[in-house]
Amino acid sequence: MPTAVRSTDLPPARPPPPDMDVDEDDDFELDKAMAGVEEARLQALDTSDPMVLLSYYRHLLPWKNIFLWLNRDVEGANMASTSSPGASRNFTHREFAFTLANEAYLRYNSYATWQELKRDVLRLNPQRFEIGPVYSAKPKDRKTVQKTSFKPVSREVVFDIDMTDYDEIRTCCSGKGICKRCWGFIAVAVEVLDQALRLDFGFKHLLWVYSGRRGIHCWISDEEACTLPDDARKAIVGWLEVIKGGASAVKKVNLAGSSTSARQLHPSLRRALDGSVDAVDGASDGPLKRAFVDIVLKDQDVFRDATGYNRLLALLPSVETEAIARLKSNWDAQPARSSLDKWQDIMTIAAKAGEMRARTTWRPAMEDIILQYTYPRIDAEVSKHMNHLLKAPFVVHPATGRVCVPLDPRQIHQFDPDSDAPTIGELFRDLNAAQKAGEVDDGAALKDNPTAWEHTRLKPFVQRFERHCSAIVRQTREAKRGQALDTMDF
Numbered sequence: 001m002p003t004a005v006r007s008t009d010l011p012p013a014r015p016p017p018p019d020m021d022v023d024e025d026d027d028f029e030l031d032k033a034m035a036g037v038e039e040a041r042l043q044a045l046d047t048s049d050p051m052v053l054l055s056y057y058r059h060l061l062p063w064k065n066i067f068l069w070l071n072r073d074v075e076g077a078n079m080a081s082t083s084s085p086g087a088s089r090n091f092t093h094r095e096f097a098f099t100l101a102n103e104a105y106l107r108y109n110s111y112a113t114w115q116e117l118k119r120d121v122l123r124l125n126p127q128r129f130e131i132g133p134v135y136s137a138k139p140k141d142r143k144t145v146q147k148t149s150f151k152p153v154s155r156e157v158v159f160d161i162d163m164t165d166y167d168e169i170r171t172c173c174s175g176k177g178i179c180k181r182c183w184g185f186i187a188v189a190v191e192v193l194d195q196a197l198r199l200d201f202g203f204k205h206l207l208w209v210y211s212g213r214r215g216i217h218c219w220i221s222d223e224e225a226c227t228l229p230d231d232a233r234k235a236i237v238g239w240l241e242v243i244k245g246g247a248s249a250v251k252k253v254n255l256a257g258s259s260t261s262a263r264q265l266h267p268s269l270r271r272a273l274d275g276s277v278d279a280v281d282g283a284s285d286g287p288l289k290r291a292f293v294d295i296v297l298k299d300q301d302v303f304r305d306a307t308g309y310n311r312l313l314a315l316l317p318s319v320e321t322e323a324i325a326r327l328k329s330n331w332d333a334q335p336a337r338s339s340l341d342k343w344q345d346i347m348t349i350a351a352k353a354g355e356m357r358a359r360t361t362w363r364p365a366m367e368d369i370i371l372q373y374t375y376p377r378i379d380a381e382v383s384k385h386m387n388h389l390l391k392a393p394f395v396v397h398p399a400t401g402r403v404c405v406p407l408d409p410r411q412i413h414q415f416d417p418d419s420d421a422p423t424i425g426e427l428f429r430d431l432n433a434a435q436k437a438g439e440v441d442d443g444a445a446l447k448d449n450p451t452a453w454e455h456t457r458l459k460p461f462v463q464r465f466e467r468h469c470s471a472i473v474r475q476t477r478e479a480k481r482g483q484a485l486d487t488m489d490f
Contacts, residue, residue, distance in 0.1 A: 050101060053396060054125045056424055057118070059431070059452045061394050062462045067114035068469040069207075069393075070094055070131065072221065073476050087113060090154065095132030095139040097389050098124055107132075107389075108139040127398045130389040134226075155386040157203075157225040157233060161189050163214035165377040168247060171300045176399075178214040180416040181299055186216055187413045188291040189376035192272045193218065194409040196240060200268050205472050207465075208412070210421055212397025212404045217390055221472050223479070234384045242269070242375045250314050253368040253375070263364055272375070273367060288374045296339070296373045303339035306332075312342070315372065317365045323349050393465065396424050403427070405461040406468065422457045430456035 073088035096117065098106045106124070111117040121129065133155035137145045163170075163178050163186060170182040190208055197203045197220065205221040220226075228236075245252045255263065265273070275286035285293075296302050303309040309331050316324050327345060331337060350362035382388055395404050402421040415421075434455035453462050 050125055052424060052428070053127075054122065056396060056427070057121050057125070060427055060456065060458060061118075062453060062465065063114045063118045064450065065462065065465050065469055066392065066394070067091060067117075068473060069221070069465070072223070072226075072472055090134055093134045093136070093138050093153075095135060095389070097130045097132060098126035099128050099130075100124060100126050108142055110139040110141075128395045129392055131392050132389040133386050152386045154226045155388075157220040157228060157236065158383060158388065158390050159193065159218040160211075160379040160382040160390070161186055161193075161216050161218075161376060162211075162379060165379070169296070169300070169302055169373055171302060176214055178417055180418060181295075183415065183417055184291065184295040184299065184413070185374070187415070188287050188295070188374055189378075190216060190218075190407075190409050190412045191287045193240065193376050193378075195271070196268050199271075200239075201236065204475070205468065206409070207393070207468050208407045208409050209393045210402075210405050210407055210415070210417065211391065212395070212402045212421070213400050214417075216407070217404075219390075219393075223476075228386075230385055233386065237378070237380045237383045240376070240378065241380055242371055243377050250311065251368075251372070253372045255364075255368065255371075265367070269371070273370065288370055291374045292370045293340070297343055298340055301339045302373065303342050304337075306335070308339070309342055312369070315365065315369050316346070317361045319361065320349075320353075323353075394462075401425060403458065403461075405458070406465045408464060422461075427453075427456045427458055 067087075071088050071091040073090055091114075092110065092112055094110060095107065096109045096111070098109065098121075100106065106126075109120065111120065132139075133152035135142070136149060136151050136153050142150045163173075163182060164175065166182065166185045167174050170185065172181045173179055194206060194208070197206060197218075203220050203222050203225055207219040207221065209217045209219065211217055242255075243252045244254070255265065255269075270276070271286060272288045273286050274289065303312045310328075313324055313328055316327075327342075327349070330345065331342060346362075346366065350358050350366065353362055382390070391404060393404055393406055396402070397404065401423040402417070403424065405421055407415055431452060439455055453459060
């Protein structure tokens with residue numbers, strides 16, 4: 001069983017608008033209006049309509065589950081209960097930040113209960129809200145304490161992967177665009193990081209959340225992770241960071257022993273490449289090698305045009321000048337040659353170079369190329385500091401209307417951001433259909449129903465979130481029981 005992670009045990013790093021004055025208990029007219037919206041208008045629902053977003057916050061966002069997730073330390077919490085379980089400092093001293101429709105940014109908000117948080121969100125109706133760290137004092141009271149004593153003391157370890165960091169290697173989309181094809185880069189990044197964080201660091205409670213547009217976030221809620229200081233977080237990032245260098249850097253992977261001698265990759269990298277830490281000479285395929293063939297070579301066909309294959313040639317062993325010149329000549333003469341064929345050409349040359357040169361020169365270079373094109377590209381600055389704020393799960397992305405939903409890392413490759421992430425319009429169409437079918441009462445009853453999401457396509461995502469929250473609460477209870485037994489041991 002993995003041991004708790006301590007900073008000293010970490011491995012060395014590798015190279016406001018006017019108030020809307022909305023009362024949750026006095027919203028019958030709004031609910032009635034939303035319940036009666038015609039199908040034609042439902043087709044056009046989006047977050048540009050503040051009433052639509054307000055109705056989403058009121059009826060569909062799973063507030064209590066968000067509370068349980070952040071609170072962690074819950075006595076007698078009942079997932080089916082509508083009452084508020086006791087709030088710990090993990091919630092009452094937590095910072096919430098709001099981005100309003102006029103782009104005003106309100107920070108250092110804190111709340112005693114999830115109902116209080118919900119009321120303030122309904123009052124402000126923000127475009128989105130973000131979650132920050134737990135502070136030494138309640139963030140809303142920060143001006144009443146000494147500035148030096150107000151500091152973050154706990155926060156989930158978070159990771160952010162953004163599709164724009166793959167623009168130089170994806171060929172299907174660019175910028176803010178994303179599709180099922182280039183989602184494959186995100187999927188393999190999740191597969192590799194999830195495995196490394198669980199096996200190499202012993203973390204258990206990882207929540208992967210689609211960002212609503214072109215990326216994904218990871219929240220690690222293990223108690224050992226939440227209390228890590230910034231230097232330990234930086235060490236974890238350094239350990240996981242392999243891709244380095246800006247857009248102008250040709251070679252972004254530089255691992256020791258990559259050109260002059262046989263190298264021993266760290267087990268986590270060997271596992272990601274070959275699927276096993278005991279693999280010898282690339283005898284098997286791990287997630288990165290599979291992704292390189294299936295995504296980079298076959299689907300994206302990254303090396304088909306001259307720009308792509310010239311970049312590939314620049315990553316080959318610089319001492320192999322004759323072989324590189326021969327490859328370039330052949331590829332220039334056959335511009336339609338596929339990326340898969342070009343990679344096969346490289347493998348053929350490497351095989352003919354002799355066992356020693358193949359093992360010490362060609363194979364390391366080829367592994368570095370696979371790493372450069374498939375290894376996770378994380379936004380390191382997001383993960384390094386405890387006081388970083390990150391968009392909350394289940395908020396709606398203002399540009400796409402898609403909900404930021406939790407995903408199962410075991411099914412990450414099947415997810416399609418275009419069709420599988422529910423939009424706010426789809427959710428209200430689902431709710432409207434359920435009302436017409438008699439599954440949900442009219443607006444008068446809806447306002448008292450905290451689980452209206454059960455009648456929409458949001459249901460499987462909330463249920464996944466519930467299971468995640470329950471696991472965290474269960475582990476907290478077990479830890480408390482263990483501490484109580486220890487105190488009775490005499």
